[in-house]
Amino acid sequence: MYGIIAFFRRYYFSLLFIVLEIISLGFVFTNNYYHEAGYFNSSNRVAGAVYSSYSGFTSYFNLQNVNHQLADENTQLLNLASQIKDTAIHKKILITNPFGQLYHFIPAEVIDNSTNLPNNYLTLHAGSEDGVGEGMGIISPLGIVGIVVKASAHYSVVMSLLHQKTLVSAMFKKSGTFGTLAWGDNKDYRFATLNQIPMSEKVKPGDTIVTSGFSNTFPKGIMVGTVDNFKAIPELYFYTIRIKLSTDFKNLRYVYVVCDIEKIEKEALEKDAQNSLNDKTK
Amino acid sequence: MIEAGKNILRFSFFILLQVTIIRHLDAGIYFNPFLFIGAILMLPLRANKTLVLIIAFATGLIIDMFYNTMGMNAAACTFMAFCRPWALKVYAPAGDYNADASATVNSMGVRWMISYASTLIFIHHFILFYLEAFSFHDFFSTFLKIILSGITTLILFLITQSLFFRN
Numbered sequence: 001m002y003g004i005i006a007f008f009r010r011y012y013f014s015l016l017f018i019v020l021e022i023i024s025l026g027f028v029f030t031n032n033y034y035h036e037a038g039y040f041n042s043s044n045r046v047a048g049a050v051y052s053s054y055s056g057f058t059s060y061f062n063l064q065n066v067n068h069q070l071a072d073e074n075t076q077l078l079n080l081a082s083q084i085k086d087t088a089i090h091k092k093i094l095i096t097n098p099f100g101q102l103y104h105f106i107p108a109e110v111i112d113n114s115t116n117l118p119n120n121y122l123t124l125h126a127g128s129e130d131g132v133g134e135g136m137g138i139i140s141p142l143g144i145v146g147i148v149v150k151a152s153a154h155y156s157v158v159m160s161l162l163h164q165k166t167l168v169s170a171m172f173k174k175s176g177t178f179g180t181l182a183w184g185d186n187k188d189y190r191f192a193t194l195n196q197i198p199m200s201e202k203v204k205p206g207d208t209i210v211t212s213g214f215s216n217t218f219p220k221g222i223m224v225g226t227v228d229n230f231k232a233i234p235e236l237y238f239y240t241i242r243i244k245l246s247t248d249f250k251n252l253r254y255v256y257v258v259c260d261i262e263k264i265e266k267e268a269l270e271k272d273a274q275n276s277l278n279d280k281t282k
Numbered sequence: 283m284i285e286a287g288k289n290i291l292r293f294s295f296f297i298l299l300q301v302t303i304i305r306h307l308d309a310g311i312y313f314n315p316f317l318f319i320g321a322i323l324m325l326p327l328r329a330n331k332t333l334v335l336i337i338a339f340a341t342g343l344i345i346d347m348f349y350n351t352m353g354m355n356a357a358a359c360t361f362m363a364f365c366r367p368w369a370l371k372v373y374a375p376a377g378d379y380n381a382d383a384s385a386t387v388n389s390m391g392v393r394w395m396i397s398y399a400s401t402l403i404f405i406h407h408f409i410l411f412y413l414e415a416f417s418f419h420d421f422f423s424t425f426l427k428i429i430l431s432g433i434t435t436l437i438l439f440l441i442t443q444s445l446f447f448r449n
Contacts, residue, residue, distance in 0.1 A: 016335055024354075027346075117414070
């Protein structure tokens with residue numbers, strides 16, 4: 001017994017060091033935003049407040065760019081709205097894709113953003129009280145941005161497309177051939193890589209890439225970017241294509257959270273079913 | 283008591299500087315300075331090393347919160363704080379530190395500060411950037427990043443000291 005106490009007295013500094021390292025590395029290696037109820041991320045009140053007051057100061061610097069983006073988008077939407085009126089198909093402003101998914105969009109302000117880290121995140125000033133939930137896609141007027149990984153009441157953290165773990169299903173607008181989009185080894189905020197495009201596809205630089213809509217995170221047909229260059233991997237019969245992203249990640253100010261209405265409905269239903277099952281077993 | 287207050291102020295200053303201004307310098311992927319570790323470097327030379335370890339861990343967690351790098355900065359800072367007593371010993375002047383010496387350029391001189399700070403900055407950046415890259419896959423580009431970011435951190439640290447901590 002005395003030996004143990006003496007041991008701890010002698011090595012407490014090293015032991016404390018080891019304990020703290022195990023705690024931190026435990027955070028690093030088990031960190032999975034979808035399952036961990038971690039408080040230590042920028043969606044908490046302190047970080048959110050610091051970022052939103054800071055972004056209040058700096059928002060003036062890129063206003064001109066942002067205004068242009070919003071004006072362009074308004075023009076597009078007005079054109080779209082006039083088409084809808086002409087054909088009188090839709091009574092409500094919702095986007096439908098061939099699978100019958102319905103989406104609605106929540107506006108959000110970007111209060112923090114980075115583009116130069118190996119894993120980039122955005123912090124939005126919109127949270128679960130505004131309807132933002134984990135797993136929802138984020139788009140900007142110019143194209144896709146990322147996926148929500150954590151939402152608190154008033155803030156949310158978004159895993160940017162510029163993140164090693166972000167994967168998005170994307171396709172050629174002209175042919176519908178789809179593959180997986182990842183930031184991968186680009187380390188450049190302007191480019192990403194589209195993988196698994198079969199060599200039967202006739203790829204040309206400048207071809208438009210849009211989201212495929214397979215994962216319900218993004219509606220079908222949201223702009224991703226254009227083909228910059230490509231190289232063939234003959235043994236796999238695939239192309240690896242470098243995509244010039246359409247989203248200007250350095251000038252993100254206002255974005256939209258994509259809400260898949262049916263997904264929410266489905267989840268609510270599953271929860272209900274679970275609850276009623278639990279009630280019956282009681 | 284006044285000493286503790288001063289240290290808390292210094293920590294708040296460095297952390298705010300890091301998460302607002304330094305974080306948004308955005309000079310490309312090779313320049314990611316982490317100036318906030320200056321607050322840990324500037325803790326009193328005779329501070330209890332266990333306390334330093336705990337402070338470093340907590341500071342790392344706060345930075346992780348802002349950077350969404352759960353645990354990475356905490357691990358790097360804890361490791362740096364663990365190495366600090368050793369670094370202090372290696373660079374100790376002949377006849378040990380004066381009783382009133384503090385970890386500033388004014389008190390210890392530029393040469394001491396550069397060797398002490400660059401050693402610990404390198405240790406911190408080494409752990410952090412390899413954890414962040416999550417592999418040794420881009421061994422050399424990560425190493426280049428450690429060197430360039432480390433030099434940037436050191437220069438910013440020296441500038442901050444000469445501007446804000448003159449005595």
